[in-house]
Amino acid sequence: MKSVAILLAIVVMNFLLIRLAPGDPASVIAGEAGAADAKYIAQLREQFGLDKPLTTQLALYVGGVVTFDLGWSYRNQRSVADMVGERLPATLLLTVSAFVVALGVGIGLGVLAATRVGTWADSLVTVAALGFYATPLFWIGLMAILLFSVNLGWLPAFGMQTPVAMAPADRVLDVARHMVLPVLTLALFFVAIYARLTRASMLEVQDMDFVRTARAKGLRTGRILRAHTLRNAILPVITFAGIQAGQLVGGSIVVETVFAWPGIGRLAFEALLQRDYNLLLGVFFLTSVMVIAFNLVTDLVYSMVDPRIEVGS
Amino acid sequence: MKEFWQRYKRNKGAVVGLVALVLIIIVAVIAPFLFPKSPWEMSGAPFQRPFGEYPLGTDMLGRNILSGIVHGARVSLMVGIVSTFFAVTLGLAFGALAGYFGGIIDDALMRFTEFFQTIPSFVFAIVLVAIFRPSIVSIVAAIAVVSWPPVARLVRGEFLSLRRREFVQAAVVVGESHMKIILGQILPNALSPVIVMASLMIASAILLESALSFLGLGDPNMMSWGYMIGASRSVIRQAWWMSTFPGVAILITVLALNLVGEGLSDAMNPRLARKGRA
Numbered sequence A: 001m002k003s004v005a006i007l008l009a010i011v012v013m014n015f016l017l018i019r020l021a022p023g024d025p026a027s028v029i030a031g032e033a034g035a036a037d038a039k040y041i042a043q044l045r046e047q048f049g050l051d052k053p054l055t056t057q058l059a060l061y062v063g064g065v066v067t068f069d070l071g072w073s074y075r076n077q078r079s080v081a082d083m084v085g086e087r088l089p090a091t092l093l094l095t096v097s098a099f100v101v102a103l104g105v106g107i108g109l110g111v112l113a114a115t116r117v118g119t120w121a122d123s124l125v126t127v128a129a130l131g132f133y134a135t136p137l138f139w140i141g142l143m144a145i146l147l148f149s150v151n152l153g154w155l156p157a158f159g160m161q162t163p164v165a166m167a168p169a170d171r172v173l174d175v176a177r178h179m180v181l182p183v184l185t186l187a188l189f190f191v192a193i194y195a196r197l198t199r200a201s202m203l204e205v206q207d208m209d210f211v212r213t214a215r216a217k218g219l220r221t222g223r224i225l226r227a228h229t230l231r232n233a234i235l236p237v238i239t240f241a242g243i244q245a246g247q248l249v250g251g252s253i254v255v256e257t258v259f260a261w262p263g264i265g266r267l268a269f270e271a272l273l274q275r276d277y278n279l280l281l282g283v284f285f286l287t288s289v290m291v292i293a294f295n296l297v298t299d300l301v302y303s304m305v306d307p308r309i310e311v312g313s
Numbered sequence B: 001m002k003e004f005w006q007r008y009k010r011n012k013g014a015v016v017g018l019v020a021l022v023l024i025i026i027v028a029v030i031a032p033f034l035f036p037k038s039p040w041e042m043s044g045a046p047f048q049r050p051f052g053e054y055p056l057g058t059d060m061l062g063r064n065i066l067s068g069i070v071h072g073a074r075v076s077l078m079v080g081i082v083s084t085f086f087a088v089t090l091g092l093a094f095g096a097l098a099g100y101f102g103g104i105i106d107d108a109l110m111r112f113t114e115f116f117q118t119i120p121s122f123v124f125a126i127v128l129v130a131i132f133r134p135s136i137v138s139i140v141a142a143i144a145v146v147s148w149p150p151v152a153r154l155v156r157g158e159f160l161s162l163r164r165r166e167f168v169q170a171a172v173v174v175g176e177s178h179m180k181i182i183l184g185q186i187l188p189n190a191l192s193p194v195i196v197m198a199s200l201m202i203a204s205a206i207l208l209e210s211a212l213s214f215l216g217l218g219d220p221n222m223m224s225w226g227y228m229i230g231a232s233r234s235v236i237r238q239a240w241w242m243s244t245f246p247g248v249a250i251l252i253t254v255l256a257l258n259l260v261g262e263g264l265s266d267a268m269n270p271r272l273a274r275k276g277r278a
Helices: A002-020 A025-033 A038-047 A054-066 A080-115 A120-133 A137-151 A168-206 A209-216 A221-243 A245-259 A264-274 A277-305 B002-009 B012-029 B065-101 B103-118 B121-131 B136-147 B149-163 B166-174 B178-214 B225-235 B240-268 B270-276
Strands: none
Touching: A002 A054, A002 A277, A002 B103, A002 B121, A080 A120, A080 A168, A080 A221, A080 A245, A080 A264, A080 A277, A120 A168, A120 B240, A137 A168, A137 A245, A137 B178, A137 B225, A137 B240, A168 A221, A168 A245, A209 A221, A221 A245, A221 A277, A245 A264, A245 A277, A245 B121, A264 A277, A264 B121, A277 B103, A277 B121, B002 B012, B002 B240, B012 B065, B012 B240, B065 B103, B065 B136, B065 B149, B065 B178, B065 B225, B065 B240, B103 B149, B121 B136, B121 B178, B136 B149, B136 B178, B149 B178, B166 B178, B178 B225, B178 B240, B225 B240
């Protein structure tokens, strides 16, 4: 319910932003069509409902979005919904992979650091996390291209697949090779955050009474770590991961731009270059939907880790 | 104050960060004296490698990269500080009102905050800057608009707990006005975590600005680090230095700010600091 309200608010805001964009849409279209006489513009205004009162226009716009009509991209002469729809799978592949890698590696490194506090392994994880937390994603991406593609020639730098025909099994391998750099680039920043959080959270939980009890019962260290410490320490990490879903999706715009990954982030960059506001706002809407979906998934994961929490509460 | 410095000093990383930050600020301030010529102007032959005539080389239009980095420091710091100032002001206002008055006001303000926290902030910033045309004003405004919600939540929490404390109750009994209690009694006691958060927010704002200008949404009249990287990334195979050095500048600046933020946090919450290092 709350998600629906937020989505509706985003749609209304989108509408207001379109209105605020400099230039009357009708004259912009007319200018692009190469005919700017007053009669044609008036006809366009009528055709797109721009002559109606603002509230009617808003109702039309909301009604359109509800039926997955995100408007028309005048530059590309295609519907925005079609354009973002065909780019969505690539972005989902990138962000979900990066999310899984970031959570796995981040929590792993955090546990490693927390269980070896004060050793060189702890220091290394802490320093690396500090460093990657301070590095812009696009620069990591460029440096990765420089090292692994230009100098070493190990991995492809651009795109999602090699544009030649190949067998399905080879195709999967090909896409996987193209995925390595973008996914790692997007994941590194979040690995840094999750590692720091997990480490801090583990250290806090380690001193709690129930862990001491477990130790007093004579449980093995590994079991205490998994069933007692980590299970509780991981909760704030999951909460935070949910909050940061928006950052992950936002990061994909930059990463897709650097690696020419054919997703909606790259589409947003193209929309920027062409000043195609309808398309840009379509991307904004879809990424908002993605963030809300990510939040629902993290709520689910949370309730799996901690059965005391009920979904939706 | 002396005690504060004693505690800050204990965090070695924070001291290094502070030294680096002070150096960067000095460089930013004296940039016009170091490189009087505009960083946009052609300075020598294009594509010159670093460590030759120009310490960091020249770019594809023959512009001095070191000059660009030095002038870019001004823009990055300015955008970071000004946008954080506005974001903190906004967050303080929302958080203070929500936490102090509670009830419907709290509900309404927190719904609003939650909305802004849910929408993908970077995408929203892109949309705002694109629609209002890239300029230093639209960039600062967009960064402030997407960064205030965490401040509001933090301040609300502080106000909620301080509201019930005896010294605040005493002020209510004495008959002080709401305004006076909020500004004079509660705010000074809620400020230290906000200061820590602000120093970290300057760092994120600099990262955000660099990403915006990397995508071509920088102010067309201001040399910025993100722009330098974005403009030269198409020639990265021939000229690695053009996109490498500005990135190092971002990394060092943001890292320094994060370290200072951690040091401030340690110095202001000595109890928490010891726990973290246990």
